Amino acid sequence: MSNAMIINGKEIGQEIRKSVAEEVAKLKEQGITPGLAVILVGDNPASQTYVRNKQKSCEAIGIYSELIKLPEEVSEEELLAQIRSLNHNDNIHGILVQLPLPGHINEDKVIATISPEKDVDGFSPVSVGKMMLGQETYLPCTPYGVMKLLEYAQIDIAGKHAVIVGRSHIVGKPMGQLLLQKDATVTYTHSKTPDLPSITKQADIIVAAVGRPNFITKEHVKPGAVVIDVGINRDENNKLIGDVNFAEVEQLASHITPVPGGVGPMTITMLLYNTVQSAQKTLSQDKKHKNM
Numbered sequence: 001m002s003n004a005m006i007i008n009g010k011e012i013g014q015e016i017r018k019s020v021a022e023e024v025a026k027l028k029e030q031g032i033t034p035g036l037a038v039i040l041v042g043d044n045p046a047s048q049t050y051v052r053n054k055q056k057s058c059e060a061i062g063i064y065s066e067l068i069k070l071p072e073e074v075s076e077e078e079l080l081a082q083i084r085s086l087n088h089n090d091n092i093h094g095i096l097v098q099l100p101l102p103g104h105i106n107e108d109k110v111i112a113t114i115s116p117e118k119d120v121d122g123f124s125p126v127s128v129g130k131m132m133l134g135q136e137t138y139l140p141c142t143p144y145g146v147m148k149l150l151e152y153a154q155i156d157i158a159g160k161h162a163v164i165v166g167r168s169h170i171v172g173k174p175m176g177q178l179l180l181q182k183d184a185t186v187t188y189t190h191s192k193t194p195d196l197p198s199i200t201k202q203a204d205i206i207v208a209a210v211g212r213p214n215f216i217t218k219e220h221v222k223p224g225a226v227v228i229d230v231g232i233n234r235d236e237n238n239k240l241i242g243d244v245n246f247a248e249v250e251q252l253a254s255h256i257t258p259v260p261g262g263v264g265p266m267t268i269t270m271l272l273y274n275t276v277q278s279a280q281k282t283l284s285q286d287k288k289h290k291n292m
């Protein structure tokens, strides 16, 4: 089989960011600057990089961003107080707390404190519930980004068998739901699934989000399958690698996402998109109030 078509998340992300920038410009003409607050707790180097990239990306398209840096030992109550204050800040349309959080903080409680109207990460119980019901809400950025990649690569989803490897709250679980809503038949698998290759080999679409470097090999993939790699792992030389053994799998797959340059850039792109959506909602609510 010839080499797979590479789905370039960097390029697709740039294209989407261009149209998001146009929406930002329109909002500014109407007196609204979309605002994103990013809360970073502690000094995890990867989290610092992601947060920096989020801020740079906001700046590049005219979104106002505010970084709230809290020390590793901050109390849960102090963090919750910061979120409550941002919930009431009219200049802020999106709030995110960079994950993971230090062990002494209850992540679920923190996420549930973010107002669902500003939950541009799509992680809050209200957002997740609405997503499950197919109601309008902010979709979690990484699975939303994967859906956009499939759309731009013109991959048919309806009637296809999608196998998700991984069951995290922020990627695996919502990923399956979004594919199901597009009429895929979805199978969830995870680290305790016996004989994984026998299941993934049946997949037309594989989404690898298991957090283990090079975990998906040629033994797992049916020729012609679409393979989406959500993994972000570092090898022994600190090189970024995915959950998929790219060199092996690209020879079998019809389409594949690289790491870096695949799903990763889409996560931030969809965050910008959700933030602008939130600002647009505020504007239309203001107009309704003023009867315009």
Ligand SMILES: Nc1nc2c(c(=O)[nH]1)N[C@@H](CN(C=O)c1ccc(C(=O)N[C@@H](CCC(=O)O)C(=O)O)cc1)CN2
Pocket (backbone or CB within 6 Å): 049, 050, 096, 097, 098, 099, 100, 121, 141, 142, 232, 240, 259, 260, 261, 262, 263, 264, 265, 266, 267, 268
């Ligand atoms: N509050 C959140 N926390 C975390 C999320 C999230 O969506 N919201 N996701 C991940 C980390 N993440 C964003 O926060 C993220 C990961 C990777 C990338 C990315 O662009 N990756 C690039 C490579 C970047 C590099 O060189 O390190 C790529 O794959 O090409 C963006 C965002 C966990 N926490």
